[in-house]
Amino acid sequence: MALRSSRWFDRNDEVGFNHRAALRSEGFTPHSFQGRPVVGICNSWSELNNCNLHLRAVADAVKRGVWAAGGFPLEFMTISLAEELMMPTAMLYRNLMAIDVEEMVRAHPLDGVVLLCGCDKTTPAQLMGIASMDVPAIVVPGGPMLNGRWRNQPLGSGTDIWKTWDERRAGQVSDEKWEELEGSISRSAGHCMTMGTASTMTSLAEALGMTLSGAASIPAVDSRRYANAEASGRRIVELIKENIRPSHVMTPAAFENAIRVLAALGGSTNAVIHLIAIAGRLGIPLPLSKFDELARTTPMIANIQPSGQFLMEEFYYAGGVPAVIKELLPLLYGNELTVTGKTHAQNVQDVECFNTDVIRPRSRPVCEGSHLAALQGNLAPNGAVIKISAASPHLQQHTGRAVVFEHYEEMLQQIDRTDLDVDENCVLVLKNGGPVGGPGMPEWGQIPIPSKLLKRGVRDMVRLSDSRMSGTSFGTVVLHISPEAAVGGPLGVVKNGDPIQLDVGKRRLDLLVSEEELHQRMQTNRPQPKKYRRGYYSMFLERILQADRGCDFDFLVGEPGEVPYEPLVGRS
Numbered sequence: 001m002a003l004r005s006s007r008w009f010d011r012n013d014e015v016g017f018n019h020r021a022a023l024r025s026e027g028f029t030p031h032s033f034q035g036r037p038v039v040g041i042c043n044s045w046s047e048l049n050n051c052n053l054h055l056r057a058v059a060d061a062v063k064r065g066v067w068a069a070g071g072f073p074l075e076f077m078t079i080s081l082a083e084e085l086m087m088p089t090a091m092l093y094r095n096l097m098a099i100d101v102e103e104m105v106r107a108h109p110l111d112g113v114v115l116l117c118g119c120d121k122t123t124p125a126q127l128m129g130i131a132s133m134d135v136p137a138i139v140v141p142g143g144p145m146l147n148g149r150w151r152n153q154p155l156g157s158g159t160d161i162w163k164t165w166d167e168r169r170a171g172q173v174s175d176e177k178w179e180e181l182e183g184s185i186s187r188s189a190g191h192c193m194t195m196g197t198a199s200t201m202t203s204l205a206e207a208l209g210m211t212l213s214g215a216a217s218i219p220a221v222d223s224r225r226y227a228n229a230e231a232s233g234r235r236i237v238e239l240i241k242e243n244i245r246p247s248h249v250m251t252p253a254a255f256e257n258a259i260r261v262l263a264a265l266g267g268s269t270n271a272v273i274h275l276i277a278i279a280g281r282l283g284i285p286l287p288l289s290k291f292d293e294l295a296r297t298t299p300m301i302a303n304i305q306p307s308g309q310f311l312m313e314e315f316y317y318a319g320g321v322p323a324v325i326k327e328l329l330p331l332l333y334g335n336e337l338t339v340t341g342k343t344h345a346q347n348v349q350d351v352e353c354f355n356t357d358v359i360r361p362r363s364r365p366v367c368e369g370s371h372l373a374a375l376q377g378n379l380a381p382n383g384a385v386i387k388i389s390a391a392s393p394h395l396q397q398h399t400g401r402a403v404v405f406e407h408y409e410e411m412l413q414q415i416d417r418t419d420l421d422v423d424e425n426c427v428l429v430l431k432n433g434g435p436v437g438g439p440g441m442p443e444w445g446q447i448p449i450p451s452k453l454l455k456r457g458v459r460d461m462v463r464l465s466d467s468r469m470s471g472t473s474f475g476t477v478v479l480h481i482s483p484e485a486a487v488g489g490p491l492g493v494v495k496n497g498d499p500i501q502l503d504v505g506k507r508r509l510d511l512l513v514s515e516e517e518l519h520q521r522m523q524t525n526r527p528q529p530k531k532y533r534r535g536y537y538s539m540f541l542e543r544i545l546q547a548d549r550g551c552d553f554d555f556l557v558g559e560p561g562e563v564p565y566e567p568l569v570g571r572s
Contacts, residue, residue, distance in 0.1 A: 003240075004135065005038040008109035019109070028072075036072040037240040039233070040110035042101055042130075044122040046080030051119035051198065054189035054220055055142055061226040062114050062140060065233020071112075071240070073233065076104060081121040083197075083443070083470070091468065092440025094121040094128075094277075095544075095553050096536060101129025106562070110135065112240040114232060118142030118191045118220075120471070123201040124274035127210065127250075128552070131281035134247050134560040136239040138339045139210045140232045141202035143220035144312035145190030155185045156305040157192035158472025162446065169416070170454040190220025193312040195304040196471035200267035201274060206321045207261035208278075209249040209338030213347040217312055217320035239339060247282055247560060253333035255279050257344070259291055260331055263298035264324050266307035266371045266389045268471025269479055273441075277550030283558040288383040288548055292374035292507065299365035300389055301327055303358050306474040307389035308366050310358050318355035326351045327362055375478065377510040378518060379490050379500070382482035382548045384464070384509055390474035392460045396504040398476075399512070400427040400462060404496045407432045408444050416451040424458045427500045431491055432528065433467025434484025435544045435551050439537065445469035445479045462502055464509070466491055466547070478502065478509060480547035486528045487546070493521035 008019045023033055041062050045055040059075050066073035079097040081090040105113055113133075115126040118141055130137040148155025164181055167173045191198035202216040212232055218225045255275060262271050272291055279286040302324060303309050325332065326348040334345035353359045360366055371389040376382075388396065403426045405411035411430055414420055422428075431437070433444045446469040449458055463477045466484035485492035490511065494500070499512040511518065530541050543553045 003037060004111045005109035009034050033072045036070060037111040037237050038109055039066045039071045039073045039236050039240070040105060040108065040113045041073055041075040041116065042104070042113050042126060043075055043077050043116045044080040044118070044126070045077065045116070046082070048085055049080040049082035049119055050084065050186070050189065051082060051191040052080055052117070052122065052142055055116045055118070058116055058140060058142060058226065058229045061229035062116070062233035065230040066237060069234040069237035071237040074110070076108070078104060081119060081125065083120045088438055089440045089442035090121045091442065091551070092438070092540065094125045095540070095556070097121065097125035098128035098132070098556070101126050102132045105130065105133045105135060112136035112236045114236050115139045116142065117202070118198060120191070120197040120201065120270070123198070123205055124278060127205060127278045128281050131246050131250060131278055132556065132560050133562075134245050136236065136243065136245055137210070138212070138232050138236045138239060139205045139215070140229050141205065141211065141216050143190050143218045143222070143225050144193040144199055145186060145220055146188045147193055147311045147313050148185040148187060150181055150184035154311060155181070156194040156311055156472070157185065158196055158470050159194050159306040159474065160185065162473055166449060166454055166459065169448070169451045188221050192472055194306055194472045195265055195267055195302065195312070197268040197270040198471070199312055200262065200265060200271045200471055203265055203267065203321050204258045204262060204271055204275065207258040207325065208254050209336060209344065210246070212340055213338070214320055214322050217316040219313055219316060235339065238341070242341065244337070244339065244341070249337055249339060250278065250282055251336060252284050254336050255284060255286055256290070256294060257332045257336060259294045260298045260328055261321070261324060263295040263371050264300055264328055265302045266300045266304060266366065269372065269385050269387050270468055270471055272372070272385055273468070273480065273547055273551050276548070277552040280550050280552055280557045282560055288374040288385070291372060292370070295370040295372045298328070298331060299362050300367050300371040301360040301362060301365055303360060303366045306472055307371065307387070314355065314358045318358035319351060319353045322348045322351040323353040323359050327353065327359065373504055373507055375504070375507050375509045377508045379494070379509045379511050380481045381490065382546065384478050384481040386476070386478050386504060388504060391476040391504070395460060395462050395476040396502070398462050399499055399501045400425045402427050402429045402494050402496060402498040402500050404429045404494055405431065408442070411447060415448050418452055420450055420452070422450050422453065424453055424461060426461065427502070428461055428463040429491070429494050429500070430463070430465035430467065431485040431494070433465050434486055435546060436541055437466060437484055437486030437528065439531065439541060441468050441547065441551060443468050443470045445477050446473040446475055464500070482546045482548040484546065488525050488527045490518065490522065493518070493525050
């Protein structure tokens, strides 16, 4: 077996001397690393990221497995992205983290990598980076936090916050109750315990074949999380010896499997962007139409908030992702290779579902029809998405007059004005929240219901924007409109009072003005000036792709694998 790390450690010159001496300065003997597979443990731990706070202990468990299997583990940190604390959005930095992962692996003597992730963007960023690098890798998710509890009621991350915030804005929640909820909803380390973006993306990492079977949904504080980490440490050494790389696992068929599992889970709309970006790193096209096509024929069987009733603890106890894959197997490519060295069909052969209220059989889905739809029309020439399972049925075919907010700050200033000209039949429109407009495509899409309508009992309206929303959010919300307003997309020419028609059944989103009127408006529509002129923001604005292409940087799409370089010579 030719090890990549041998380029660093097997050289009989001053460069090899320096490389070996560097590790010996850490207290290792040459026996520890020479001739052994060197395993990088790519850790997204940070005290700025409560979701991933426990990953140092998870890394220790991985190391046990690596040592036991004859490998040499070296832990390294990367950027850690937490949606709760980062402004304007962690999504702005997903691509930067992906670059960080890719280049840390490229630059160091690593034969394989274990990816420790959890919070929303850390999972896709690590998968993007390792897809580009294409060395043997395995994902170890951090797992969901414990269920929130308040006065003997379960609380779901995000979902119950948004619901309670609306009630508070309607005058129904006291200061005392609000403070109690704040201390009750997040009870441990780990990511959101709803089927938000974090749970969705770790589940899809498993569906793609990049984790050990059952890894995604083990609660963060469960001892089985650490047992899984140790087993993953042993398995990465075997993956190196077998030379099984991400491109062998994340195939076009694997992405179709992941889309079907996304639909079955009632997962986050953000997964659409992330899957497109990961596939793009491998040169695999993944158009929005593929999501719509597969979602139409995949039943939603996971009864998890925000589209369902339960939380991730119950999902794990019911059987987790393996039980979902087992139930979906007739619809999947069951013979696709996974990092276990076996196929999905082999992995789930003996799996059972232990609670058919949480994970339903295909004959009794949580909701009829698609959980997700890709829309087109004159407002979204390149597409938009809506989570049907979290939307109100009576609003899915709707025409209403537009109430337009040119940017997020204007929306915040206007939404609770008592003189805002709005009723429950209106369509709320937010512009300039996309990849360029945000910048970074923040989670602004779940536009708040105006407080004067909340007080009248209104809890949902049609809302549309070029931004995203949290995977824990809900409502009749059209997202990811492409091209975005900031780059000259049609959303930018919508005016107050314009009639807008949403028809989910026909997969249409249209501005009901004449073609001549729309053409005339577009003639004067101009992209907004760039907000920033230096640093990472400047690069982001210059090279970012639109939502329908995964919001990746254009120079990172395709051509995975090692970048050729000249043999190291001279001093290091």
